[in-house]
């Protein structure tokens with residue numbers, strides 16, 4: 295080692311040691327807790343992906359909608375055949391020579407005669423119009439990126455106009471392109487809208503005679519989150535980023551294990567060129583394009599500093615497959631044992647895809663998609679609240695053992711059924727204990743009173759054993775009383791942050807009029823995003839996480855379960871964070887004693903969320919409830935009067 299390198303190493307070591315001493319000396323005591331505690335659960339339910347977070351504006355872009363998804367759907371749903379100017383032509387949906395076997399349907403358009411109706415002022419031609427997801431939102435002056443795959447079937451090239459129109463046919467933007475190639479070729483153009491419009495349509499019009507095949511017709515705003523191509527709706531991604539989640543779980547939920555064996559979410563179908571991805575009906579009864587696929591999930595995690603937590607099927611489908619509660623349901627189905635070797639390899643390949651070097655088979659595919667650096671995957675979920683049957687157990691064990699053997703550093707997250715107790719819960723925990731699974735995924739949706747009454751649930755869980763990922767939870771409802779019951783419970787999750795490793799509220803997103811699950815964290819339509827009180831509670835916890843918990847900083851009437859509190863400190867920033875919850879309808883006192891912390895700043899940032907127990911935000915009345923921020927003076931010891939039905943977070947700096 296050169297002399298300079300040696301000197302630099304010594305300086306660096308001294309800095310590390312003194313840095314740690316500063317960090318250690320500013321407080322005493324404290325229990326180490328998980329630094330991955332609060333994160334997000336994303337599932338494509340309630341149109342959360344296509345028509346939601348995924349910014350694609352064209353609906354049914356690859357003509358794959360079909361009646362198995364919705365009885366009134368077909369490959370031409372959300373498209374209209376148009377012949378302006380008294381033109382003549384025909385259209386058909388075909389499957390003979392698709393772009394890719396995963397994307398079988400496409401349209402064939404024949405422009406036989408381009409009319410010149412004297413009274414008609416716009417373009418004449420033969421074409422198709424897409425109405426988007428209840429219309430397309432465009433902003434004046436913004437750029438929209440259009441692309442389509444086309445193949446010329448006639449001898450002479452065919453010219454097109456590509457336009458954005460209002461529902462009344464007023465032109466908002468227009469560009470031209472000519473299809474010349476006899477093989478499937480991607481054509482691209484951009485459109486700049488002259489006016490803002492919330493219900494625009496996209497028109498693709500052949501303006502010269504000829505015959506062409508068309509597929510994968512797409513329109514994206516240029517301004518996606520972080521301007522990523524094939525990206526996310528910027529305003530929606532931003533409210534998620536604002537929460538500073540430590541992880542994102544995806545793609546579900548029940549969507550992960552799917553509605554029967556053929557409907558499982560298979561990650562390999564969701565990476566690579568968009569035109570080669572496999573669309574399918576999701577378990578919630580609509581089409582998922584997989585445009586927001588594994589690559590995009592991992593990229594979003596990286597963009598917002600969250601760890602990815604993919605959940606793969608444990609080789610069994612959802613126990614409610616086929617609507618088991620109805621006549622004719624199929625129930626849980628298991629991948630046949632002679633296909634398990636291949637399935638286990640699929641799980642291992644995901645880890646190689648995420649973390650492997652560019653010289654590995656799957657690492658090379660990640661690099662080809664534009665991400666040569668590894669994604670640093672730490673967790674892999676196996677199974678989603680599956681029924682714990684012998685078929686499940688056998689397959690889970692095979693997958694778990696294979697991951698452990700090949701990737702001992704990866705933490706497998708197992709599953710313990712859909713409820714907070716009961717047969718699947720017990721059996722799931724038994725398997726986890728036997729196999730020493732690092733973490734298991736608990737799920738429960740119940741009433742607010744349950745959350746208040748069960749704040750001590752994790753106090754008695756075994757330490758230094760399998761940890762908990764509370765992967766799905768919510769109290770039924772989006773009123774203040776629901777959010778504050780969850781807040782009380784979250785203080786208990788922090789207190790038990792040595793055994794509860796992660797927690798995520800569910801579901802995350804719900805589109806107005808397209809909702810299958812009524813209690814959700816964020817409601818939206820094409821233009822608005824309604825943040826519920828539950829969102830604000832999650833954000834106040836998630837953006838104020840610590841890695842040490844202090845039990846004796848906040849005192850309150852211990853017999854009063856409507857009061858809850860926690861104190862954590864974040865080693866990185868040095869900040870101390872107090873959370874105080876009052877689930878009653880009157881103000882109540884708590885005492886804060888910060889004397890164990892040195893160098894506390896005298897000004898602190900205080901955020902208070904309070905309101906009537908029944909109050910809620912809706913898309914029509916979005917601002918009933920919102921947190922209020924202020925700067926307050928803090929002393930070493932003070933009394934805090936917690937407002938009725940409230941969560942207060944006080945964040946205090948201990949470093950300049």
Ligand code: AHR
Pocket residue numbers: 337339546547548549678679712737766800801811
């Ligand atoms: O979060 C909605 C659904 O609830 C999830 O898909 C499923 O895992 C749970 O039952």
